[in-house]
Amino acid sequence: MADDRFLLSVLVNNEAGVLTRVSGLFARRSFNIDSLSVGETDDPHISRINIAANGDDNFKDQVVLQLSKLHDVKVVELMDLSKTVTRELMLIKVMADLESRNQIFQAVEVFRAKVIDLAADSLSVEITGEPSKLNAFIEYLRPFGIAELCRTGVTAIGRGNYILSQIKNREED
Amino acid sequence: MKLTGAQILVETLIEQGVDTVFGYPGGSVLHIYDELYKSCGRIRHIITCHEQGAAHAADGYARATGKTGVVIATSGPGATNLVTGIATAYLDSTPMVAFTGNVARALIGKDSFQEVDICGITMPITKHNYIVKDIGRLADIIREAFEIANSGRPGPVLIDIPKDIQAAETDFEHKPPAEKAPGRKPSDKSIANAVELIARSKKPFIYAGGGVVNSGASKELVEFAEALGAPVGTSMMGLTAMEYDHPLFLGMTGMHGRYAASKVMSLSDLIIAVGTRFSDRATGNKTEFSRDRKILHIDIDPAEIGKNIPAYVSLVGDVKEILGRLLAEKIKPSSKAWRNEVAELKNAPDNHLGMAEGKLTPEAFIKAVKARMPYEGIVATDVGQHQLWTAQYYHFRRPRSLITSGGLGTMGFGMGSAIGACIGSGDVKTVLFTSDGSFHMNMNEMATAASYRLPLVIAVLNNNALGMVRQWQTIFYECRYSNTTLNRKTDFVAAAKAFGIEGLLCDSLEKMPEVLDAAFACEGPVLVEVKIDSDEKVLPMIPPGGTIHDIILKG
Numbered sequence: 001m002a003d004d005r006f007l008l009s010v011l012v013n014n015e016a017g018v019l020t021r022v023s024g025l026f027a028r029r030s031f032n033i034d035s036l037s038v039g040e041t042d043d044p045h046i047s048r049i050n051i052a053a054n055g056d057d058n059f060k061d062q063v064v065l066q067l068s069k070l071h072d073v074k075v076v077e078l079m080d081l082s083k084t085v086t087r088e089l090m091l092i093k094v095m096a097d098l099e100s101r102n103q104i105f106q107a108v109e110v111f112r113a114k115v116i117d118l119a120a121d122s123l124s125v126e127i128t129g130e131p132s133k134l135n136a137f138i139e140y141l142r143p144f145g146i147a148e149l150c151r152t153g154v155t156a157i158g159r160g161n162y163i164l165s166q167i168k169n170r171e172e173d
Numbered sequence: 174m175k176l177t178g179a180q181i182l183v184e185t186l187i188e189q190g191v192d193t194v195f196g197y198p199g200g201s202v203l204h205i206y207d208e209l210y211k212s213c214g215r216i217r218h219i220i221t222c223h224e225q226g227a228a229h230a231a232d233g234y235a236r237a238t239g240k241t242g243v244v245i246a247t248s249g250p251g252a253t254n255l256v257t258g259i260a261t262a263y264l265d266s267t268p269m270v271a272f273t274g275n276v277a278r279a280l281i282g283k284d285s286f287q288e289v290d291i292c293g294i295t296m297p298i299t300k301h302n303y304i305v306k307d308i309g310r311l312a313d314i315i316r317e318a319f320e321i322a323n324s325g326r327p328g329p330v331l332i333d334i335p336k337d338i339q340a341a342e343t344d345f346e347h348k349p350p351a352e353k354a355p356g357r358k359p360s361d362k363s364i365a366n367a368v369e370l371i372a373r374s375k376k377p378f379i380y381a382g383g384g385v386v387n388s389g390a391s392k393e394l395v396e397f398a399e400a401l402g403a404p405v406g407t408s409m410m411g412l413t414a415m416e417y418d419h420p421l422f423l424g425m426t427g428m429h430g431r432y433a434a435s436k437v438m439s440l441s442d443l444i445i446a447v448g449t450r451f452s453d454r455a456t457g458n459k460t461e462f463s464r465d466r467k468i469l470h471i472d473i474d475p476a477e478i479g480k481n482i483p484a485y486v487s488l489v490g491d492v493k494e495i496l497g498r499l500l501a502e503k504i505k506p507s508s509k510a511w512r513n514e515v516a517e518l519k520n521a522p523d524n525h526l527g528m529a530e531g532k533l534t535p536e537a538f539i540k541a542v543k544a545r546m547p548y549e550g551i552v553a554t555d556v557g558q559h560q561l562w563t564a565q566y567y568h569f570r571r572p573r574s575l576i577t578s579g580g581l582g583t584m585g586f587g588m589g590s591a592i593g594a595c596i597g598s599g600d601v602k603t604v605l606f607t608s609d610g611s612f613h614m615n616m617n618e619m620a621t622a623a624s625y626r627l628p629l630v631i632a633v634l635n636n637n638a639l640g641m642v643r644q645w646q647t648i649f650y651e652c653r654y655s656n657t658t659l660n661r662k663t664d665f666v667a668a669a670k671a672f673g674i675e676g677l678l679c680d681s682l683e684k685m686p687e688v689l690d691a692a693f694a695c696e697g698p699v700l701v702e703v704k705i706d707s708d709e710k711v712l713p714m715i716p717p718g719g720t721i722h723d724i725i726l727k728g
Contacts, residue, residue, distance in 0.1 A: 065475050
């Protein structure tokens with residue numbers, strides 16, 4: 001399945017209901033979303049949605065073509081994962097008594113995470129990275145007892161001079 | 174010039190060339206209806222009995238004329254009653270703009286009286302929809318809605334206008350209607366690829382869909398088929414794309430298609446699919462459909478390429494224009510051997526399944542109606558057995574002369590759509606083939622037909638059953654007729670009279686000519702109840718997911 005993973009970056013009009021249109025399209029066409037992140041861009045009229053999903057080539061094409069038909073969608077790009085920087089932010093609260101605390105601090109250092117809150121029997125950590133790194137961090141912490149966890153979903157940007165807003169959707173076949 | 178939102182709505186509709194709208198008034202559209210009243214007939218408003226009927230009427234109007242259908246409904250239940258009509262238009266790619274009133278902006282989100290989120294509800298069944306929250310945007314939103322409804326693959330757009338926006342004032346200036354944005358065009362290279370694919374084919378088959386009708390490409394389709402000497406089959410939506418009597422026309426393919434059309438398609442080595450989306454009802458088994466043959470897919474919607482059936486070569490753009498470009502290329506006619514094989518299959522006995530002679534059958538009745546219809550006449554149907562019988566036996570002559578719900582298969586579509594089509598075509602003779610099942614759903618619209626004195630013949634093929642479902646129960650459920658043998662007590666002739674329209678009974682083959690002559694002599698609406706056998710079936714039938722090898726020819 002891992003080979004079927006893909007990442008879409010979508011520029012949309014920053015208007016009420018656009019996220020519903022995009023996510024609704026996925027639901028209606030039985031497209032599964034692994035993660036979705038959205039936020040305003042430097043142009044306040046435009047938002048960028050990054051969608052991580054999985055499926056074969058035919059499925060990918062359909063997702064792109066169907067998204068392109070939405071009136072509020074300006075650009076849909078299937079990101080080339082070898083030329084894209086992907087990041088995800090996670091906040092995680094893990095149970096930590098005096099005994100286990102040091103081990104967790106060690107992991108925080110190795111994973112280049114950051115402790116952001118400390119309580120008598122738990123601590124909260126912030127970590128940024130590729131989703132696989134976050135997954136590894138979760139697995140390491142699981143035995144200590146994870147109390148709470150939240151992830152933002154993948155966000156991505158192309159390397160080098162690749163600028164999404166300058167891509168025109170293919171007019172020719 | 175300062176105008177209110179309701180005035181802007183009327184002015185912008187006129188700007189878009191709209192002269193007829195369908196609808197139903199209510200609390201949240203009072204401002205709009207007040208302006209329609211004051212506009213002194215600049216826009217003709219047709220009131221139906223139910224918003225669903227109005228939506229189907231706008232749809233039928235658009236299908237018959239090629240213009241954009243417009244429907245207006247109030248908030249809440251008025252808006253939700255449009256939903257089936259909008260979905261029907263969406264599935265069959267009909268250009269439509271639906272206006273709904275909504276409660277005032279300050280009341281939105283409070284579960285106010287007759288408030289629903291109609292934009293949320295119709296998101297998956299419209300090309301786009303709007304809720305207008307700024308009066309300054311209203312005129313441009315309406316203009317944009319018409320453009321979206323008509324550009325590329327047509328479809329419905331909904332505009333929800335809160336009541337206070339209808340009353341608010343702003344500056345307004347007329348703008349000429351926007352020119353159609355240029356759509357996608359295939360590259361010369363793709364055209365060359367297609368031409369080469371066609372040249373290499375020994376057994377080409379043309380499969381035409383509703384896109385040919387929508388694009389107005391019937392003439393090009395016929396010329397292309399003649400140049401290539403290729404047989405043509407159609408989906409139900411494409412049925413009027415080619416005259417039935419044309420020697421190359423084989424009829425409808427698919428689940429209830431004509432034997433020759435399905436058989437020739439299965440023998441072909443190339444399917445040239447024009448303006449079609451390969452519905453499951455048309456393809457049957459998808460793997461077998463494209464096995465041993467290549468597909469050249471021509472459609473205006475890029476998302477249809479490869480969605481249901483993989484294409485070997487695809488051409489995305491307006492079908493009329495693309496066929497024109499292909500015609501400009503050198504196209505060699507297909508081999509004589511293939512044409513002979515096709516001609517032989519076209520005459521095969523399995524094409525002439527015809528129903529029993531000497532009794533009143535759907536076939537006999539539909540053919541007798543056809544014999545009385547003018548060339549300009551329009552046929553509408555509801556959904557079920559009568560719809561397929563009409564598709565099989567009516568033998569259409571002209572594009573846009575069949576108004577039927579293909580994609581959504583909406584029972585209850587008939588009355589509204591027949592009314593809209595009839596009005597849109599300037600009151601030409603219109604026949605609705607319906608049935609006791611479908612007609613019971615929206616027979617209220619007889620009142621509309623009566624009010625406007627429409628030249629509408631409503632043929633209710635009464636088999637006392639939900640025939641199509643019953644047929645499936647016969648074939649696939651060992652004759653367990655769960656809730657399909659209705660034997661309702663409705664007296665359709667008396668019901669027609671109660672609604673103020675003529676009612677006639679046709680219960681035998683002997684009476685049929687006289688009854689039909691009388692029906693066609695009526696200037697206004699008339700209902701003919703036609704008594705038919707409950708066990709009459711739609712044949713042939715290829716079971717869902719099946720192939721030509723599974724075809725059922727006998728009941």
